[in-house]
Amino acid sequence: MCGIAGLFDIRGKRDFDRELMRRMNDVQHHRGPDEGGYHFEPGVALAHRRLSIIDLATGQQPLFNEDGSVAVVFNGEIYNYQELVPELEALGHVFHTRSDTEVIVHAWEAWGEDCVQRFRGMFAFALHDRNRDTFFMARDRLAVKPMFYALLPDGTLAFGSELKVLMQHPALDRRIDPQAVEEYFALGYVAEPRTIFEGAKKLGPGESLCVRRGQPVPAPRQYWDVEFTLDNGIGFADAAAELAGRLRESVRLRMIAEVPLGAFLSGGVDSSAVVATMAGLSGEPVNTCSIAFDDPKFNESEFARMVAERYRTNHYVETVKSDDFDLIDTLAALYDEPYADSSAIPTYRVCQLARKKVTVALSGDGGDESFGGYRRYRLHLMEERMRSAMPLGVRQPVFGLLGRVYPKADWAPRVFRAKTTFQALARDSVEAYFHSVSLLRDDMRRSLFTPGFRKQLAGYNAIDVFRRHAAGANAEDPLALIQYLDLKTYLVGDINTKVDRASMAHSLEVREPLMDHELVEWLATLPSGLKIKGNEGKYLFKKAMEPLLPDDVLYRPKMGFAVPLARWFRGPLKQRVRDAVLGETLAATGIFQRKYLEHLVDAHQSGARDYSSPLWTVLMFEAFVRNIGNGVAHDKSSEACAV
Template sequence: MCGIAGIYHPGTPKPVDRARVLAMADAQAHRGPDGAGVWTASGVGLSHRRLAIIDVAGSPQPMHDGDLTVTYNGEIYNFAEVRAELQAMGAKFVTNGDTEVLLHGWRQWGPAMLDRLNGMFAFALHDAGRQCLFLARDRLGVKPLHYVELSDGSVAFASELKGLLVHPLLRRAPDLAAIEDFMGLGYVPDDACVVAGVKKLPAAHYLMLERGRPVPMPRRWWDLDFTNRASGSLKDLEAELVDRMRAAVKLRMVSDVPLGAFLSGGVDSSAVVALMAELSKGAVKTCTIGFQEAGHDERAYADAIAQRYHTDHRERVVAADDFALLDRLTSAFDEPFADASALATFRVCELAREQVTVALSGDGADEAFAGYRRYKFQAAEERVRSLLPREMSANVFGTLGRLYPKADWAPRPLRAKTTLLALAEDGATAYARSVGVTTPGLRDKLFTAEAWRQLGGHRAENRYIATMRDAPAREALDRAQYADIQHYLTGDILTKVDRTSMAVSLEAREPLLDYKLMEFAATLPSSMRLRRGQGKWLMKKAMERYLPDDILYRPKMGFVTPISAWFRGALANEAADLSRSPRLLQWFDGPAIERIAAEHKAGRAEHGRTLWQLVTLDRSLARLFG
C-alpha cells in the first residue's frame, strides 16, 4: 500500500516545483515508509511513498514506460492474469509487480482497462503523447483520492487530505455543508469535504484531465446492479457463494511479505480465516483485541475459531478509557470522524503490524448480504406501510408518533416514538434518518439560525433519499443496501479501515468486497439475504460447514466503545467545555450544547454519540484551521 500525490496544469504547462510535490507525498509517509520517488516534466509532477508488498526489490514509483508515467496506490489482485493477456499481445515487462500492468494496460485499452482490474486502487497516469492525466479509483472506494483546483490553474491530488494541506495555494476554509453532513451521518461522505473546494474522486469513477480543456466532472465506470435475480436451486447458489468467497480470499493471499488476518470472533472475519486456513500450507497468523467489560469482549469466540483452525493467534486487551488515542486518530483522519470503533480498529491494526504487513479483514459482508440489524427493522416497517394508503399512514402514524412520549432510557420495545414517526414517512426518508447519528430535530436546536440560513436547505439525509429513489434496484432492501454501499461503506467503514491501517503502515485487504462476489450477492433473492429477521441468511447457511452455530447465529456485537459512559465520567468536563469552543460557536448554539451535555451527564437523556461528534469535530477543526 502506498501514498500518492501530484500536480497537473491542464492549461498552460507551468513548471512544477519538484520539492513541493515530494513534500505532498512526505506528508503521507506513514502510507509508504519503504521508499519515496518524485518525477516532474512540463506542467506535471507525480510523487509516491511506497509500502512494499509485491516485488519488494523492484517496481519503484513513479514508474515509466516511454511516454507514460504512473503513481499508484493499491493492489491489482488479478495482475498475473492481466499481465499474461498483455504479454500475449506483445507487451514486454521488466518488473514482477502489478504497477507495470497499468502502463501496458493503458497503452492497449485506455480507460477500458479498468474493467479488467480486480483490486483496490487509486492511481494517476500521465500520458505525454495524449497530453492528459488520468485519475481513477476502484469500484468500492477502498483506496482514497482527494483533489482540488488551485488559483494558479493547476489541479493537485493526494491520497489523503494532509497531502493537499501542505500546498501553499490551498485556501483553508471550512465547508459548512460538510459539517452538517458530519453531524447527520457521523462522517464526512465521499461527495463532500470539510475543507471547502477539496473533492474526493468518487468510488468507481475516473477523471480525465486534458491539456487545453477545463476540468470535467468525474465519470462512473462501474456500478452495482440489484435489478437482476440469480436462478438456481438453494444448493447451487450456496455452492456458488462459497466458491466465490474462496476465490476472493485466495486472490488476496498473494503477498511477498508476512500476511495475516483480523479475527473478531464474528461471522465475517471468522469466515475469512476459515477459508484462509483451507488455502494455506502453514498456520494463519490472526489477532484480536478484547475489552475489560465482559459485555463488549468477544475474545472467547475468536479463541474458539483460532483453536478450530490452529491459527498462530495473539490477543490484547484494550482499556475502556482508550479515548487518549483521540488526538492520534484526529491526525490520521484529517476530517472529523465520529465512529468510535475507530479506536478499537486502530488498536487491532497496531497489534497486527507487529508481525505482518498485510492483514485480511471481514469488512463488506454486512452491506453485500444485508447483515445490519436496521435492514430487519426497515423490512418490518415496509410491511406495515403497505397496509395503508400513503396519505393515511402519514396522518395516522404521524399523529401517534407526536403523542407518544420519547423514552431513550427505556428498553428498545418501548421506544415506539421513533418507529411511529418513521412509519409516517416514505421508506427512503425513514431509512435515511435511521442511518444517522444526530437527529434532524436535535441538529435544528444545535445549529444557529444563521447557520441554517447559510445551509440553504441542505440536509445530510438528502443524498441517501436521492440515492435510494434512483437506485438500480427492485425492492426496498435492494435500495437500502445500494445506498449504504454508496455512502456508509465508503464514507465510514472503508475510511476507518484505510486510515487506521495506514497510520501504522499496514495493508488491509477486504476479500468480501471482491466485486465479483458483490455482483453475485446483488442478484440473490431478498429472502436469501434477509429471512425471518436473520441477515446474511445464505452466507451463514453456506458457512455452517466451516463455523459453529454460536459464531453464526449469536447476536451481532461488533466493536463497541463505551462513549456514553465517558461523558458521564472522565470526559464530562470536556463535554461541558464544548459550549465555549470558539470553533464550534461559529455555527452552533452554546447554551444548546451546554444543555445536552448536562442532560447526558445527569442521565436524563442519551446524547453520548452527539457529544462524541462535537468533540471530534472540535479537535479536527483545531488541527485543520487553527
Template sequence: MCGIAGIFHPETPKPVDPSRIAAMIAAQAHRGPDGEGIWTAPGVGLGHRRLSIIDLDGSPQPMQAGALTITYNGEIYNFAELRTELERKGARFVTEGDTEVLLHGWRAWGPALLDRLNGMFAFALHDADQGTLFLARDRMGVKPLHYVELSDGSLAFASELKGLLAHPLLRRVPDVTAVEDFLAYGYVPDDACLVAGVRKLPAGHFLHVQRWQGVPRPRRWWSLSFADRAGGSAKALGEELLARMRDGVRSRMVADVPLGAFLSGGVDSSAVVALMAEASKAAVKTCTIGFDEAGHDERAHAALVAQRFATDHHAQVVRPDDFALIDTLVHHFDEPFADGSALATYQVAALARKSVTVALSGDGADEMLAGYRRYRFQAAEERVRGMLPDRWRRAAFGTLGRYYPKADWAPRPLRAKATLLALGTDGDEAYARAVGVTSPELRAQLLSAEARRVLGGHRAEDRYVAAMRAAPARDALDRAQYADMMIWLPGDILTKVDRTSMAVGLEAREPLLDHRLVEFCATLPAGMRLHGGEGKWLMKRSLERYLPKEILYRPKMGFVTPISAWFRGALASEADGLARSRTLVESGWLDMAQVARLADAHRSGRADHGRTLWQLLMLERSAKRLFG
C-alpha cells in the same frame, strides 16, 4: 499500499516545483514507510510513498514506460493474468509487480483497462504524448483520492486530505454543508469535504483531464445493480456464493511479506480465516483485541475459531477508554470522524502490524448480504406500510411519533418514538433517518441561525433518499443496501479501515468486497439475504460446514465503545468544555447555549446524547487542526 500525490497544469505546462510534491508526500509518510519517489516534467509532477508488498526490491514509483508515468496506491489481484495477456500482445516487462501492468494495460486498452482490474486502487497516470492526466478509483472506494483546483490553475491530488493541505495555495475555508452532513452521519460523505473546494473522486469513477480543456466532471466507470435476480435453488446459489468467497480470499493472499487476518470471532472474519486456512499450507496468523468488560469481549469466540483452524493466534486486552488515541485518530482522519469503533480498529491494526504487513478483514459482508439489524427493522416497517393506506398511516403514526416522548432512559421496548416516526413517513425517508446519528430535529436546534441560513435548505438525508429512489432495484431491501454500498461503505467503513491501517503501516484487504462476489450477491433473492429476520442467511447456511452454529448464529456484537458512559465519567469535563470551546464559538456553526443544555442533559441522565457529544468533540478537534 502507498500514498500518492501530484500536481497537473491543465491550461499551460508551467513548471512544477519538486519541493511542493515532496511536502505533499512527506505529509503522508505513514502510508509508505519503505521508500519515496518524485518525478516532474513540464506541467506535471507526481510523488509516491511506498509500503512494499509485492516485488519488494523492484517496482519503484513514480514508474515510467515511454511517454507514460504513473503513481499508484493499491493492489491488483489479477495482475499475473493481465501480464500474461499483455505479453501475448507484445508487451515487455522489466519488473515483477502490478504497477507496470497498469502502464502496459493503459497502452493496450486506455480507460477500458479499469474494467479488467480486480483490486483496490487509486492511481494517477500521465500521458505525455496525449497531454493528459488520468485519475481513477476502485469500484468500492477502498482506496481514497482527494483533489482540488488551485488559484494558479493547477489541479492537485493526494491520497489523504493532509497531502493537499501541505500545498501553500490551498485556502483553508470550511464548508458548512459538510458540518451538517457530519452531524447527521458521524462522517463526512464521499461527495463532501469539510475544506471548501476539495473533492473526493467517487468510488467507481475516473477523471480524465486533457490539457487546454479544463477539468471535467468525474465519469462513472462501474455501478452496482440489484435489478436482476439469480435463478436456482438455495443449495446451488449457496455453493456459488461460497466459491466466489473462496476466490476473493485466495486472490488476496498473494504477498511477498507476512500476511494474516483480523479475527473478531464474528461470522465475517471467521469465514475469511476459515477460507484462508483451507488455502494455506502454513498456520494463518490471526489477531484479536478484547476488552475487560462483560458483554463487550469477543476473545472467547475468536479463540474458538483460532483453535478450530489451528491459527497462529495473537490476542491482546486493550483499554476501551484510551483517550490518548483521540488526537491520533484526529490526525489520521483529517476530517471529523465519529464512528466509535475507529478506536478499536486502530488498536487491532497496531496489534496485527507487530507480526504481519498485510491483514485480511471481513468488511463488506453486512452491506452486501443484509447483515445489519436496521435492514430487519426496515423490512418489518415496510410490511406495516404495505398494510395501511398512506394517508391514514401518515396521519396516525406521524402524530403519535411527534408527541411520543424520547425515552432514552426507558427499556428498549418503550423507546418507540423513532419507530412511530418511521412508520409515519415513506420507507426511503425513514431509512435515511435510521442510518443517521443525530436527528434532523436535534441538528436544527444545534446549528446556529447563521449556519442554517448558509445551508439554504441543504439536508444530509436527501442524498440517501435520492440514492434509494434512483437505485437499480426491485424492492425496499435492495434500495437500502444499494444506498449503503454507495454512501455508508466508502464514507464510513472503508475510510475507517484505510486510515487506521495506514496509520501503522499495515495493508488491509477486504476479500468479501471482491467485485465479482458483490455483483453476485446483488442478484440473490431478497429472502436469501434476509430470511426470517436472519441477515446473511445464505452465507451462514453455506458456512455451516466450516463454522459452529455458536459462531454463525450468535447475536452480532462488533466493536462496542461505551461513549455515553464516558461523557458521564472520564470525559464529563470534555462535554462541559465543548460549550466554551473557542474553536466552536469562533466557527459560528453552533448554538453554544444549546450545546451546553445538551451536555447537561446527558451528564444528568435525563437524556442519552453520548454519540452526539462524541461527534461534537471530534468536530471540535478536527476543526482546530484544520482551521486553527
C-alpha cells in the same frame, strides 16, 4: 499499500515547486515508509510513498511504460495482474518488472479509460500520458482506497491519498463547506464527493477522471455500478456452494504477497469466515490478530479464540482497557476531516497489533452490506411491511401527528418507545432509512445549528445524499434499496475510511475479500429472501459457513466493535467533554447554539438521556477544528467558515 500525490497543469506546462511536492509526499510518509519516488517534467509532478508488498526489488514508483511517455503512481493491489500480463504481452507490450503497477501503464496504452474495467482489486491511481497530453485518475469500484483532488485557481489539478496532502498546498481553499458540516452531523462522515473543505473533493466509488490539457475539466465518470437484479434462479444448496467457492477465490487472490500475511479475527461471522477460508488455502498456520476488552459487555475475544483453536492459527491477542480514550486527538489528525465512528479506536489498536506481526492483513469488512447483516435492515423491513399497508398520503398526517405528540421514552422498555416508530411510518422509505442511520436527527441538527449557519445551508439537508443515490439505484425491493444506499454511503464514507486511515497509520495493508466486486455483483443477483429470512440476517452466508464454523460463532447476537462512550462521558471524560463542547473552539465557529450544547452535556451527565453518540460527534468536530489550524474564524463577508 502506498501513498500517492501529484500536480498537473491543465492550462500549460509550468514547472512545479519541487520542495512543495516533497512536503506533499512527506506528510503521508506513514502510508509508505519503505521508499519515496518522484517524477517531474513540464506541467507534471508525481510523487509516491511505497509500502513494499509485491516485487520488492523492482516495483519502485513512479513507474513508466517502455519509452517513458506514460508515468503512473498507484495505491492498492490489482489482484488479477498475472492474468493480464500475457494478454498485454500478446499485444506487443514489454514488461520490465513483476509488479502489478506496470500492468496499469500498459493497460492504459491498450484500452485507454476502459482499462479500469479490466482490473480486479482495490486501487487509486493517477497517470500522465505525455503523447496524449492527458492526465487520468481512477478509484476502485467500492472505494476501498482513497483519492482526494482539488482544482486550484491557477489551473493546477492537485491530488493525494489523504486530505492532508492537499492541505500542504497554499492555494487550497480551506473554507469549511456548510453542506459538509450538515452531512457530518447527520452521518458521522462527509459523504463523497464532498470533503470538509470547499476547495477539495473525493473521487467516488467506481469513478474516474480524465483531463486533457487545454480543455475544460469534465465531471468524473462512473465506470461501474452494482445492479440488484435479484433474478438469479439458483437453488439454495447450489447458492451456498457457489458462495463458498467464490469466497475461496476472493481470499486466494488476496493471499498473494511477498511479505508476512495474516488476518483480523474479531469473533464475528465475517472475519471468522475469512480466517477459516484462509486456513483451507494455506499450508502453514494463519497469523490472526484480535483485540480483547476488559469490559465483558464489549468483549468478543472468546469467540475469536474458538476459531483460532479450531484452525490452529498463530493467534495474537491484546487487551484494550475500557478507558482507552487517549486517541481522540490522534484520530483527528489521522482522519483530517471530522469523523465520528468511535470504533475507530479499537480499529486503530488492532491495526497496531497486527503490524507487529504482519505487513498484510485480511479483514471481514463489507459482509454486512452485501449479505444483509445489519440489525437495522431487519427493522427497516418490518417497518416497510407496515408502510406498504397504507398509502403515504394517509400515513403522513396520521403517524406524523402521533410522532409529534407521543412522549419520547428512551428510558422505557422498547414496546413503549413508539414515538420513533410513529415517526418512521410517516416517512417514505428513503427518508425512514436515512432517519434510522442519522447520528443527530433532523430536529436535533435544527436545535444544534445557529440561525446564521442554517441560513448558509439554504435548505440543504443531508438526506439529499441518499435521495441522489436512490435515484440511480434501480431497485424497488426494500432490502436491495438500502443495501445499495449503504454500498454508496456508509461502506465508503465510514467503514473504508476508518480501516484505510487506521491501517496506514501503522503502515499496514488491509485487504477485504468480501468486497471483491465480482462477489458483490453475484450477491446482487440473489433474491433478498436468501439474505434475510425471518429474523436471521446473513442467512445464506451462515448456512454456507456451517461446515467451517461453530454455531456459537454463526448464530450469536451481533456485538460490533463498540466502546463505552456513555460511561466515559459520565466518568473519566466528564470534564474533558464539558470543556471541549462548551469551550471557545466551537464557540468561535459560529455554527453551534450554546444552549443546545449545554442541554446535550447536562442531560447526558445527569443520566436523564443517553447522548453519548451526539456528544462524541461534537467532540470529534472540536478536535478536528483544533487540528487544522488552531481555530476557525467566521468569515462574515462570504458567510462561510474559513480556517
